[in-house]
Amino acid sequence: MANEINSTAQGTHFDEAQLMMYVDGELSAAEMEPLKAHLLACADCRQSYTDIEEANRAYREFQGQWSATLAAPPHQWAGFEQKLNQTLAEGEVLPLPIAARRPWGVLREFLGATILSRTLPRALPWALSGVAAALALVFLFLHSPNQQTLTVAQVLTHVEQANASRDAAVAQVVYQKIRITDSAAPQSPVTVELWSDRQHGRFREAAVNSATVHGTSSGAGSTPALLSDLNLALEAYHLQSSELVSVNAFKRWEQSPGRKDESLSEEPLSEGGEAYRLSAKAVDADSAPATPLIRTMEVLVRASDWHVVAERMSVANQSGVHSYEIAELEYRLIPLEHLALFGGQPDAPVSDANEATAIGSSIGDLTVDALYRLDRVDALAQDQIIVTGKGGEVQIGGTVRSESRKAEILAALGSLASNPAVKLNLLSAADAGAVGAAPLTHPLQVQSVAVRLNEAGALPELRAYLAGHQHVPERDLDQAEDRFVTDAIGHSAEAQLHAQALKQIVDAAPQTDADAVSATTREKLHALVVRHAQASRQEIHLLNQQLAPVFSPATTASGVAESGSGTEADQLLSLTTDSDRILWQVFSSNASSADRRGLTDARFWMMLKEEDHLAAHLAENRP
């Protein structure tokens, strides 16, 4: 056959592609000579050649006839002259800055070595910069006549548009496999698999391996250390690891406080084709900040499809600067229905297999397991996560403060998040705002709020105490007073948060049918109750200790505070809420003098006593 290359008496056969190029005049003289000679001698190739010519001719006739029939367009090119004059006039008003031509120059330089440069030196930037650069230029012409260079912002826009059109497709999960290399331990990169179901805000990650660690795995080289360091830095910008190797991270960081210098360059990709490298660098930044901060970030955007393929960032902390190379090894879109309820991905490693709750477990087991897992990241006390187990399923819902917190919580839930009986409904504060859901209604977000006191020196007894007993000098009194108040409110809030978690746990726990839950579940439940009861009690104790020397009434409090009804957990929550309210009233700047007496009132101290009693009781007893 003609398209087999083999040697015969007539010489080497030519394949169809070569014959076609010959027909199309695409061969060089040197290439043509042996082919011509061969055609004279070889009937097979001649037949092939004839066939190609025939097909070519037929097509040429077909299109030629059509072209001949097709007349000038409907408006006979009317209006072109006017548009041209207008364009010329506009051009005179807006002269082009010289710098505008530079990027094409760069491209030309970079492409200069290729064969095309000899034939088309000037059209070259067009030639090889691909659809990307061309589209970008069209974009430039359309949108910013003053700014002819492709800017970082424009590349970002392209990437986002490309993402948007991709995301518009069927519900799907983005699967990424990324490799993170810490410059401090280049021999042990970490590979992480990420699944993000953006539609439902669900996210899973799993570290695949930490490669071969040479020698001992300690410190910077270990997987958890690397990931937690990186996450700490990301957290500072409300980023999560699912946003690595994306322009989101780049944009978000760039928009964070502090000046950043950005730049754009083109470079070839090892896999072929070109890419844009977007770089941003924090200017005048502290080189050893107390908390890890991102100092430089670079993303590599593949020009052909505006996909981000790699990221590099440097993170500064007190021990110096680490730099991370993050490369995308794999990127897939998996239709949602192919994943058995997200994370049912068969090859998805279950990182906590020994703790995983079997799918056949009872709802009671699942509920307690959910509580237990959530509690490990303090989600019961710190977030508004509500767990309810009824009607054959466990519902885990609530609003959390940030995307990264959401990711943390999802990670803590692990395999539970993919259990068919578990329904997740976690919103970040931003999601909640977007869908019009109630914003954070938790009254207890006060951990670090400095309470402002009014000018009048709101609490004379406190100032007297600080000056008299703690020997705080006059000039520092305001500050000391602030600190005292903030501490007190902090303890009260913590006590209340743990009471809230306790109530959650007690309410969600299987009430009657003890046989329905396993022994492990009962142990977990007990551990949860004890932990929060003790924590609450501890905070109450600290509050008491702090306030007693200043405000304690002369007469010892006696009697029992009204603690309402319900379980002990209900009573504890109700009491801590009430005492917290009193504290706020006393310390708030617009408190009336009547309110200010709250802390010297025996009722307040009876509350604290009763709270302590209830918490102690809860901590001692099995539920």
Added chain:
Amino acid sequence: MKGNPPGSLPARIVDLFGELRMPLFRYLVVGLGSAEEAEDVTQECFLRLCRYLQQGGEVSNERLWLFHVAHNLLLDHKKSGRVQREVMPPDWEVFASTHADKTPDQEQLLLAREKYEGLRAALSELTEQQREVLRLREEGLGYREIAEVLSMNVPVVAAHIRRALAKMKVKLHG
């Protein structure tokens, strides 16, 4: 445009427009499926060339430049959903006859339809990109030029043409 000094930018654009508007229009009209749109976009290509040159850009091969921009505008139209749809080979004659100078001879039209029956069928089975490559080739663009216009590699262009020809060969020989 009269009165433009020879060698000036307006004169250059007007010359190019006269020379290349029909090839561009033919290329665009099939892809856009609308003669009105194609007329607009063709003009836009030349206006962009004008702007580019005016702002100091350098173009050595204007035809290539124009086809490249035309291709990108075609893509833009497709993305924005403004494009009607590609005129498929079986509809070419009918489409052309509705935009012809004079009413075509019905008999000749029928004859042409019959003659190219197999070819049209073969062309319909190609991908849009393969057809685009063929159309550009018929406008006299070489493989390298086609590769540049469509932002692909020369071997890819060659492969498209080869596949297209192979399909046509089969259909032509029944």
